Amino acid sequence: MYILFEGIDGCGKTTQIELLKEQFKDIVVTKEPGGTPFGVKARELLLHTKITSSRAELLLFLADRAEHYSEVIAPNSDKLIVSDRGFLSGVAYALEAGFDLDFLIELNRFALMECLPQKIVLFSIDRETLKQRVGSREQDKIEQRGFEYLLKIQESMQRVVEYMGLDYMLIDATEPIDTIHTKIIEYINN
């Protein structure tokens, strides 16, 4: 089963993935971009090379997603796979960049060979909690893009899963870590 964890920085998804690792022995934990040799290079390229075209950037993320699917998701489909980010944040960021939702969905279905995640754990955080959680150094980085921008991405992600009719659980990130962990376990087992 392929489960996608999505949420903006500071929402606590990495903590929850770490807790899941202790719970499930056979779990495959992965992430986008960067879960394959190609992904590592693509990530470097995205960080260090001048890319003018937002279409080029989008297509590079999709290339990484296709390789990640083929190398990590497909071969482990009999196991519990948890991915830290994936197509959903990809679509949300691309929507904010002005691309068409239906075309974005088509592109992502192509990259994933129609195999969308069976379940999605989507974290939701409010502005105040987000500000409190993000340390001052991190905050500088985020402030450049703006908290409002991140919250828009968060909103977009929920809009997209609703639009696509995907199975997802919304997590209130202000709840205690243990409570969230229990909810996730229940969601996975049902």
Add this chain to the structure above:
Amino acid sequence: MYILFEGIDGCGKTTQIELLKEQFKDIVVTKEPGGTPFGVKARELLLHTKITSSRAELLLFLADRAEHYSEVIAPNSDKLIVSDRGFLSGVAYALEAGFDLDFLIELNRFALMECLPQKIVLFSIDRETLKQRVGSREQDKIEQRGFEYLLKIQESMQRVVEYMGLDYMLIDATEPIDTIHTKIIEYINN
């Protein structure tokens, strides 16, 4: 004006592009993949990194195409731009890999922001001439993929321009260099 030169290895398109450089002072000569800083890195990635997914490879070529359009084609649209390879060979190779033609066209239109080349110079070469022209060392490289494969790509390219109804000139690569050069000049000027 954006002119695309397409043809398999050994067809003589590089020679003809060199001759055009002498003819037109303001010409912008470029190539795919590799005509931008991103393209150089993408090319390295394609050559030296393990890529399992043919979709990932296709999307990476498309990312390069999008960046090439945005960095080289769009800013020079008032000049004569000649590109050594482009979307057409991209589509032909992807067709051989089993992808759907209409979807490939849609993807390429997206990468090129709907700005397809205004003219296409398409070289055609027969099996015997191809074998004669390609040196023995090169021949080893080509033999691995097979001459038949290259000739299939050549056929596909013509099928695609016909299907898309694009303006193109077919060049018989066995004609003398000067004759071909004259034909190309005429095609460009008309």
